[in-house]
Each structure stands twice: as structure tokens, then as C-alpha cells.
Amino acid sequence: MEELTARRLNRTLLARQHLLARSTQTAHDLIHHLVAVQAQESNAPYISLWTRLEAFEKDDLTALLADRRAVRSSILRGTQHIATDDDYPWLRPTVQPVLDRGRQGAFGRVTAGVDPVELAALARKHLTGQTLTRPALARLLAERWPDVEPLALGWSAQCLLPVVHPPPSGTWGRFGATPFVLAEEWLGRPMAAPDAERLVVRYLAAFGPGSARDVQAWSGLTRLREVLERLPLRRYRTPAGVVLYDLPDAPLADEDAPAPVRLVPEFDNLLLAHADRTRVIADAHRRVVITGAVVRPTFLVDGFVRGMWSMTGAGIVLAPFEAITEAARDALTREAAELLRFAGTEGSVSFTAPGH
Numbered sequence: 001m002e003e004l005t006a007r008r009l010n011r012t013l014l015a016r017q018h019l020l021a022r023s024t025q026t027a028h029d030l031i032h033h034l035v036a037v038q039a040q041e042s043n044a045p046y047i048s049l050w051t052r053l054e055a056f057e058k059d060d061l062t063a064l065l066a067d068r069r070a071v072r073s074s075i076l077r078g079t080q081h082i083a084t085d086d087d088y089p090w091l092r093p094t095v096q097p098v099l100d101r102g103r104q105g106a107f108g109r110v111t112a113g114v115d116p117v118e119l120a121a122l123a124r125k126h127l128t129g130q131t132l133t134r135p136a137l138a139r140l141l142a143e144r145w146p147d148v149e150p151l152a153l154g155w156s157a158q159c160l161l162p163v164v165h166p167p168p169s170g171t172w173g174r175f176g177a178t179p180f181v182l183a184e185e186w187l188g189r190p191m192a193a194p195d196a197e198r199l200v201v202r203y204l205a206a207f208g209p210g211s212a213r214d215v216q217a218w219s220g221l222t223r224l225r226e227v228l229e230r231l232p233l234r235r236y237r238t239p240a241g242v243v244l245y246d247l248p249d250a251p252l253a254d255e256d257a258p259a260p261v262r263l264v265p266e267f268d269n270l271l272l273a274h275a276d277r278t279r280v281i282a283d284a285h286r287r288v289v290i291t292g293a294v295v296r297p298t299f300l301v302d303g304f305v306r307g308m309w310s311m312t313g314a315g316i317v318l319a320p321f322e323a324i325t326e327a328a329r330d331a332l333t334r335e336a337a338e339l340l341r342f343a344g345t346e347g348s349v350s351f352t353a354p355g356h
Helices: 008-015 026-033 042-052 060-068 088-093 096-107 116-127 134-142 150-160 185-189 196-207 212-219 225-230 283-289 326-343
Strands: 070-074 078-084 178-180 234-237 245-248 262-264 298-301 304-312 315-320 347-353
Touching: 008 088, 026 042, 026 060, 026 078, 026 196, 042 060, 042 134, 042 262, 042 326, 060 070, 070 088, 070 185, 078 088, 088 096, 088 134, 088 185, 088 196, 096 150, 096 245, 116 178, 134 178, 196 212, 196 225, 212 225, 212 245, 212 298, 262 326, 283 304, 298 326, 304 326, 315 326, 326 347
Parallel strands: 315 347
Antiparallel strands: 070 078, 234 245, 262 298, 298 304, 304 315
């Protein structure tokens, strides 16, 4: 079994994420390739696509959402993602156990007297033919369960039912109450059967090679080793002896392949798709970037996370963890200036002192 170095895993991940070279494909095709794009913050999926595509403007994603060719919903790990219209109908049922588990953990005690099947059916009835915000749906559900916290009822409905959040919710710069619409009505098609094998294959194409724990960390599902074992996959191992699975014909990148600087938005799956994240970020830096439920925006130098960035009214501030070369600073300055142009924001690019 061939051993793969951390650097080769890094370059292979970046190649499959289109972070070694920007892709010429469409935004719809890239979302399909990535399976789903993190969308907990409205602007983040736009930046995720911008940093991976040669030609991308904000209207490209907004139009996909408006045309119902992409949808925003609770998917991987039970968190907000954008998936294509073709993928959502099988993807959501596949990760439904994650949403069920998350609902039980967060609201099981407060909704102990509520039959989840009845709740889902009543929520479906209220949503049929119309769009309701989460608070509005919660108030309607509270008429049936007046002694239960409405917030728990609204969130439970979001977990139990395939609902999507139609635009302008979740588009660039838009915030506010989250609207719900039945996914079947919005897409004009029924949900499909769960397909864990399809999920695993698609993960490996975009994030592999990966271990069973990696796929589980990315998806939120459990017991995927048995799925990996029954698929005709190639096997590698890490220097620590961890078995990695990959598609038989998926190429591995050269560990010496040049990796340009990249700005990655908050919550990007690049940092969340592996149990062992050292292929892209050192453990010491991970503890700064990922705190609780927050994943901060980062930048890559030579393929690895070397600092964080933020966009303010004055521009973009880059905060390196350690000293970086003048060439890297120049490249980051150019990349950040391009992001400001993309965002339509006036301002300048500045750096903090290393480690601050």
C-alpha cells in the first residue's frame, strides 16, 4: 500500500478543490463537483466560488438561486449549504440521520411530548403552497403545542422536513428571518432515496484521498467505513498508518506543484472536510481559526493556512500567523485587491504584525 506524504495530500486536495489553478467551468458545475458549498454566512459561498473560478461574478450565483438551479438548505453536518438542483433531492435524504440526531440533541428535551412525525406533517401542511419564515411557521406550530418553546418547534421543522430557503435570503449582503418553502414544490420534483455510496464517491472526487473518519467529519454521518469497504476503491496510507481510500482513476498531484496564494472564506469546507486537517492547516493554527462553531476566513501560502483575513469598511486586513516572504505579501496584496473588486468594496489592503 503506497504511503502518501502530507505535502502530496495537500497538493492533491488543492488540485481537486481547484485551488492550484482556477477552473474554467461554470458555477453550477463547480457546486456540483464540490457536492455542496458552505453557506452559513450569506457572502461566504460567493467567495468560495470566486477563489476557485477563473470567471465568476456575484450575479452568477444569485441567478442560479433565483432560477432554482441551486438551493440553500440544511445539508452536510446539518449546516447551511448550497447544492445544485440535481444533487439536493438525493443529498438531503442521505444526510437526514444527521439532522435527526442534531434535532434530538438540541431540542429533544424541550420537545419531549411532541411526536416528530406529527410535527413534520403539520409543518408540511402549513407550508404547502406558500413560503413562511421560521418564526411564522413556529407560531403556527405553537397553536398545536402551546406549552413548547416556538423556537424549538421552528428549528425542529427545519430538521425534519426537506425545506429550502428561497432568494433573496442567503444572497450577497442579505440577512434577516429565514424563509422556508417545501423543497419538492420549489424544485418541482420529489426527494430521492438515500445514497451513501454516491455520497462517498462524490466526496473522494472533491476531497480525496480520505479515511472513513474524514468522510464522516465532512458529512456528519457515521458507520461509513463499511460503505468504503464495499466500493471498488484504491487504498493508500499516511505515514501514521491511517488507511486512505480514493477513486481508482483519480490522479494524485505532484507534491512539488506550485500553489498560489488563495483567500478562503469563513466556514469553507476546505478546512472542515477531514478529521485530520493537517493536510491544509497545522494543529496550532487550527485552534485559532476554528473556535467553537466559528470558522474564520483564512489565506493560503504555499498551499497551507498561514493566517486569517477580514473585510472591514476600510478594506481587507490580513493577519499572518508568522513572518511571510515579501513575494507572498505582494501576491496576497494583489489577491485581496481582486477580492475587493469582486465585492464592490472600496478600501485598501493592509497587514497586521505576525502573530497578532
